[in-house]
Amino acid sequence: MEEKTLTEKESLELISQMILNTKQKLRSGSGKPFLIWGYTTFMVSLLIYYLINKTEDYHYHWLWFLIPIIGFVGNYLSRKKRQKHSKNYIDRVISYVWIVIGISGFLISFATIFVRMPALSMEVLLMGIGTTLTGLILKFKPIIISGFFAIASCYIFFFIKGSEEIIIFGFIFLIMMVIPGHILNYQQRRRHV
Amino acid sequence: MFKELNPLLHSELRLGIMSILISVEEADFVFIRERTMATAGNVSVQIEKLSEAGYIEVKKGIEGKRTRTVCKITEKGVNAFEEYVEALKSYLDVSR
Numbered sequence: 001m002e003e004k005t006l007t008e009k010e011s012l013e014l015i016s017q018m019i020l021n022t023k024q025k026l027r028s029g030s031g032k033p034f035l036i037w038g039y040t041t042f043m044v045s046l047l048i049y050y051l052i053n054k055t056e057d058y059h060y061h062w063l064w065f066l067i068p069i070i071g072f073v074g075n076y077l078s079r080k081k082r083q084k085h086s087k088n089y090i091d092r093v094i095s096y097v098w099i100v101i102g103i104s105g106f107l108i109s110f111a112t113i114f115v116r117m118p119a120l121s122m123e124v125l126l127m128g129i130g131t132t133l134t135g136l137i138l139k140f141k142p143i144i145i146s147g148f149f150a151i152a153s154c155y156i157f158f159f160i161k162g163s164e165e166i167i168i169f170g171f172i173f174l175i176m177m178v179i180p181g182h183i184l185n186y187q188q189r190r191r192h193v
Numbered sequence: 194m195f196k197e198l199n200p201l202l203h204s205e206l207r208l209g210i211m212s213i214l215i216s217v218e219e220a221d222f223v224f225i226r227e228r229t230m231a232t233a234g235n236v237s238v239q240i241e242k243l244s245e246a247g248y249i250e251v252k253k254g255i256e257g258k259r260t261r262t263v264c265k266i267t268e269k270g271v272n273a274f275e276e277y278v279e280a281l282k283s284y285l286d287v288s289r
Contacts, residue, residue, distance in 0.1 A: 001206045001229040003239065008198075008284040011208060015278070018212035022228060083256065085224035088217045 022086075031184035032082075033098075034131075034143075036074040038177025041067055045170025052163050064109060068102075094134055101130035120169045121157035124150055124176075131176055142180040150176040196280035199273055201246055206231055207239045211274050214249060214266040222262040240264060248273055 006014065044066050051060040084091075105126050112119040132147030153172050157165050202208050209229045213220060226236050240262075243249045248270030252263045266274075 001209050001231040003207075003235060004205050005203055006205055006208070008281050010205075011198075011203065012278075012281055012285065014205065014208055015212045018209050018228065019216045022213050022216045080257075085227075086217045086220035092218060 030188065031181035032078050033075055034177040034181030034184070036078060037067075037071050038173050038181055040070045040074065041173040042170045042178065044070070045166050045173070049163055049166040049170070052166070068106060090137060093137055097130055097133050097137070101126055118157055120165055121154045124157070124169065124172055125154040127173070128152075128154065128176065131180075135180070138184075140180070140184060142183045146176045146180045196276075196283045198280050198284075199277050201242065201248070202273060202277045204239075206235060207243060208277075210236070210239055210243060210264075211248065211266070211270065214264060215271065215274055219263050219265040221264070225264065243270070246273075 044063060048060050048063050051063070052058065105123055108117075108119055108122050108126070111117065128147050128150030130147075131150060132144055135141070135143030135145075135147050150172055156168060156172075160168060202211060206229060209231075210225055213225055213228050222233075222236065222240070225240070226233055229236060231239075240249065240251060244251045244264075246269075247267060250265045250267050252265075254261050254263070
């Protein structure tokens with residue numbers, strides 16, 4: 001493109017071509033954050049389940065706080081590595097959704113230090129809402145389905161007691177975030193080939 | 194009656210930059226250069242002109258070891274772009 005004057009028709013063609021081109025090239029909805037949070041939650045759940053079963057020491061529940069630490073650090077490093085050159089409306093809305101969900105999720109975890117509550121069930125419901133909303137904003141069916149699956153599965157915790165609920169919690173995250181995260185990445189790679 | 198076409202926007206590269214910025218919330222220099230396929234020097238000059246006219250907002254920051262220039266369209270820029278498209282329509286309606 002150069003510094004030259006256009007005819008009226010050329011101008012209009014240029015505008016529509018640039019808008020279309022920009023829309024197609026945007027990398028909205030990369031599956032990476034889903035993979036980071038999904039794998040982290042799954043691995044931490046397995047670790048806590050194993051340690052509690054082995055030692056019966058419930059202090060290991062403190063290890064839940066590893067999830068936000070690993071998740072935030074992982075996300076920060078991943079963003080730094082793959083710098084985004086543009087930001088659109090969808091990016092902004094999705095980040096707002098997860099800021100609200102993240103703060104609420106942290107408040108629930110924090111409250112469990114003082115009050116007994118069905119925290120795992122509440123976390124699954126909350127993260128399921130965030131996932132479903134993300135899927136709807138991106139118009140990406142696998143994320144919408146996995147999000148609704150998580151919302152529905154929050155009832156499971158009312159029927160299961162003991163450390164088994166920890167392992168189920170981990171597997172729900174595996175289905176809710178890891179699987180659609182991989183599908184999203186795979187589809188985006190194919191689109192950009 | 195023909196409406197006058199804004200000379201600042203009636204140039205290939207500046208119109209290209211404005212069309213990109215109207216479709217995103219913000220974009221950096223690298224993104225604009227890649228999409229317009231223009232030289233860095235040329236893009237830089239046109240960004241400066243659009244910024245002087247108040248059509249775009251330019252923020253320079255440092256990320257890692259490099260400088261990062263981020264551009265964002267302003268309300269004045271959106272209005273100018275809309276007026277430009279309206280003016281274009283008046284030409285094209287007559288030529289039909």
